[in-house]
Amino acid sequence: xxTFNAVTKIFxxxxxxxxxxxxxxxxxxxxxxxxxxxxxxxxxxxxxLKVLLGLISLTSGDIIVGGLSVRDRTxxxxxxxxxxxxxxxGALFDSMTILGNxxxxxxxxxxxxPKATEIAHEKLAAVKLEERxxxxxxxxxxxxxxxxxxxxxxxxxxxxxxxxxxPTTGLDPVxxxxxxxLLRDTIRTLGATAITITHDLxxxxxxxxxxxxxxxxxxxxxxxxxxxxVTDNPLIVSFLKAARxxxxx
Amino acid sequence: xxFIRLLGRTVLDVFTRIGEFSIFAFKGITGCVTLPxxxxxLLQQCLSVGFYALPVVGLTAVFAGFVLALQxxxxxxxxxxxxxxxxxVVVAITRELGPVLxxxxxxxxxxxxxxxxxxxxxxxxxxxxLETLGVDPFKFLxxxxxxxxxxxxxxxxxxADIIGVFGGFFVGVTRxxxxxxxxxxxxxxxxxxxxxxxxxxxxxxxxxxxxxxxCYYGFTSVKGARGVGEAATYAVVSASIGxxxxxxxxxxxxxxx
Ligand SMILES: Nc1ncnc2c1ncn2[C@@H]1O[C@H](COP(=O)(O)OP(=O)(O)OP(=O)(O)O)[C@@H](O)[C@H]1O
Ligand SMILES: [Mg+2]
Numbered sequence: 001x002x003t004f005n006a007v008t009k010i011f012x013x014x015x016x017x018x019x020x021x022x023x024x025x026x027x028x029x030x031x032x033x034x035x036x037x038x039x040x041x042x043x044x045x046x047x048x049l050k051v052l053l054g055l056i057s058l059t060s061g062d063i064i065v066g067g068l069s070v071r072d073r074t075x076x077x078x079x080x081x082x083x084x085x086x087x088x089x090g091a092l093f094d095s096m097t098i099l100g101n102x103x104x105x106x107x108x109x110x111x112x113x114p115k116a117t118e119i120a121h122e123k124l125a126a127v128k129l130e131e132r133x134x135x136x137x138x139x140x141x142x143x144x145x146x147x148x149x150x151x152x153x154x155x156x157x158x159x160x161x162x163x164x165x166x167p168t169t170g171l172d173p174v175x176x177x178x179x180x181x182l183l184r185d186t187i188r189t190l191g192a193t194a195i196t197i198t199h200d201l202x203x204x205x206x207x208x209x210x211x212x213x214x215x216x217x218x219x220x221x222x223x224x225x226x227x228x229x230v231t232d233n234p235l236i237v238s239f240l241k242a243a244r245x246x247x248x249x
Numbered sequence: 250x251x252f253i254r255l256l257g258r259t260v261l262d263v264f265t266r267i268g269e270f271s272i273f274a275f276k277g278i279t280g281c282v283t284l285p286x287x288x289x290x291l292l293q294q295c296l297s298v299g300f301y302a303l304p305v306v307g308l309t310a311v312f313a314g315f316v317l318a319l320q321x322x323x324x325x326x327x328x329x330x331x332x333x334x335x336x337x338v339v340v341a342i343t344r345e346l347g348p349v350l351x352x353x354x355x356x357x358x359x360x361x362x363x364x365x366x367x368x369x370x371x372x373x374x375x376x377x378x379l380e381t382l383g384v385d386p387f388k389f390l391x392x393x394x395x396x397x398x399x400x401x402x403x404x405x406x407x408x409a410d411i412i413g414v415f416g417g418f419f420v421g422v423t424r425x426x427x428x429x430x431x432x433x434x435x436x437x438x439x440x441x442x443x444x445x446x447x448x449x450x451x452x453x454x455x456x457x458x459x460x461x462x463x464c465y466y467g468f469t470s471v472k473g474a475r476g477v478g479e480a481a482t483y484a485v486v487s488a489s490i491g492x493x494x495x496x497x498x499x500x501x502x503x504x505x506x
Contacts, residue, residue: 016258055377077383085381091374105382 001031001193002052002161007061009044009051021047023217024061029210034187034194036204038239039214045197046088048214049163052195053083065161081109084159084192088166090150092138098124098149099134102156109157123152127182144175148182155186162187164196168203180206201243204228213239273465280385280392291393298359298394298456299401303408305358306351310409313346314338314416322425334425335435338417343444344504347410349496352455355402356488360463363394364484367467368477376468391468394460402456403449410445447503451496458491 004027011019021044029035039045050056052063054070063070068079092101099120106116124134127148138146147167154162167183168176180203187194187207196207204211204225211228213221213235221233228236321337367390370376379386414436421427462484470480 050377053377053381055380080381080383083381085378087374087378089373091378093375093378094370094373108382108384 001066002027002029002195003064004028004052005062005064007048007051007063008059009047009056010059013059020217022051025214025217025219027212027219027222029193029195031193032191033209034196034207035210035212036196036198036208037212037214038198038204041199043214044217045214046165049085049165049195049197052163053080053085081157082159082161083163084154084157084161085163086147086150086154086165086167088169090138090146092146092150092153094138097135097137098129098141101138101149102153105153106156119156120152123156124149126155126186127152128178144171144179147171147179151179151182151186155190158190160192162190162192162194164194164198166197166199168198168200176200177202183207201240269469270461270465273468274461276387277391277395277461277464280387281395283388285388287389287393290389291396294393294397295401297362298355298397298460299404302355302358302401302405305354306405306409307412309350309354310342310347310413311416311419313350314342314413314418315420317341317346317413318417318420318425322421332435334421334427335417335432336439338421339414339436339439340441340444342413342417343410343440343448345448345496345500347413348406348448348451348455349492351406351409352402352452352459352492352496353489355405355455356459356462356492357485359398360459360484360488361481363460363463364467364470364480365477367464368470368480371468371470372472372477386468391460391464394464395457398456398460399453400456402452402459406448406452407445410448443503447499450503451499454495454499455492458495459488462488462491 004025007022007025007027009020009022011017011021025048027035037045037048047056051058052065052070054076058071065079065082068075068082070079072079092098093104096104099117102120102123103113103116106119107113111119121131121134124131129145129148129152133141133145133149138149141149151167162183164183168179171179180200183194183196183203184206186192194207196203198204198207205228208225208228210222210224212219213233215221215235221231221236223231228240231237317338318334321334367376370390376386376390379389418429418432418436421432422429466480466484466487470476
């Protein structure tokens with residue numbers, strides 16, 4: 001479903017400020033599977049998703065999704081219609097109400113307004129947001145509620161591929177766990193292919209069919225959820241150790 | 250050696266910026282003339298560029314009219330009467346002060362607001378979210394602002410002209426004890442359609458400069474509150490400089506000097 005071929009991203013190449021973030025990333029995500037990407041802060045995980053969406057242009061390499069290339073500008077919209085993305089900060093449009101946010105994204109894809117409103121209410125219920133939230137603006141919601149609303153917007157179009165950028169970061173453990181289960185159920189009901197970025201190992205164990213570790217500009221390790229606990233890859237071992245609170249000083 | 254390298258880099262940076270800005274302007278203007286049109290957003294922008302700027306622009310114009318009348322009276326050592334004062338006020342306001350003062354006020358108000366709004370949308374990934382949904386941000390965000398700038402600025406300047414001339418009249422009649430009838434006669438005599446139209450054409454270009462600078466710096470804003478703040482500052486400064494340069498160019502063009 002999704003194939004990264006030797007993806008390289010260098011910001012401002014050829015200048016003194018050149019910053020190489022991804023260097024020859026190869027990754028294949030099968031249709032209907034859920035892939036979790038782990039990695040240190042600032043290693044380029046968000047960049048990986050933005051490159052996948054074509055929001056940041058590639059320096060070299062290619063990404064193929066459902067037979068379309070990210071480099072193919074003439075089919076840009078068809079390419080992007082594959083995706084529903086939950087951004088790291090939610091990225092709800094703050095000039096619109098919560099309901100307005102979802103209705104807008106549906107209407108933009110040619111769904112009639114009454115139908116869009118109906119779907120929006122349905123999706124808000126699916127992410128367990130109350131009716132009263134509909135008429136509020138994003139700034140009037142708590143972080144967890146914003147994440148839910150953003151999720152509702154991402155899934156409103158029932159995309160084939162779901163991308164989640166740190167869905168549980170900045171939430172308390174209970175809310176985080178609730179969101180994690182919500183994501184799992186959403187992926188299941190839509191039968192979607194999913195890529196989730198997270199630092200949260202509990203979420204990884206719930207969501208992942210496969211786990212990848214992004215390190216030093218590459219996919220440094222990948223394996224199944226079960227392999228995560230038995231591997232002796234030093235990076236994974238230290239990641240797990242740090243997550244259990246056994247920090248090396 | 251170090252100096253030459255720095256100089257070279259600065260020159261390159263400046264040209265890169267100019268290139269980027271031109272591409273941005275081209276995309277923005279293309280967005281204005283292609284479908285779809287986001288009517289609601291256009292209406293909102295027209296209100297915020299035009300209607301909500303009325304108090305500020307009106308106040309600036311009326312005081313400009315006041316001082317202009319006083320100065321043109323005292324500048325001629327009290328020898329001038331209704332004729333000169335009224336002529337100076339009308340010509341100065343319609344040709345120059347109306348458009349430039351309104352332009353600078355709106356630049357301060359609206360460019361900053363546009364840069365801050367779009368900048369915070371950029372920083373909070375809302376623009377990325379728009380693109381992911383398949384919405385062209387140039388059509389959704391930039392085009393309505395450009396159209397609002399180009400259409401509302403002339404209206405604002407027209408209002409500024411009227412209020413400014415009235416300010417001159419008010420000072421003339423109350424402080425300089427001119428006869429209202431004569432003042433108005435002179436004023437009608439010296440009002441040239443050409444001057445007013447030239448002022449309105451200027452205004453349209455100023456509106457474009459204001460909206461383009463606001464949108465461009467917002468769009469290219471970097472992360473953090475500081476990035477957005479800087480974007481707003483750059484937007485105001487460059488829109489104001491743009492207005493002054495455009496004003497000079499259009500004046501040369503229209504008045505053939
Ligand atoms: N638009 C950009 N221009 C220049 N550099 C960028 C840009 N976006 C990201 N970077 C750089 O790319 C690197 C990776 O950033 P990224 O946001 O992908 O990190 P991340 O892995 O998502 O981290 P976190 O877990 O903190 O979100 C950082 O060094 C960042 O400075
Ligand atoms: Mg990130």
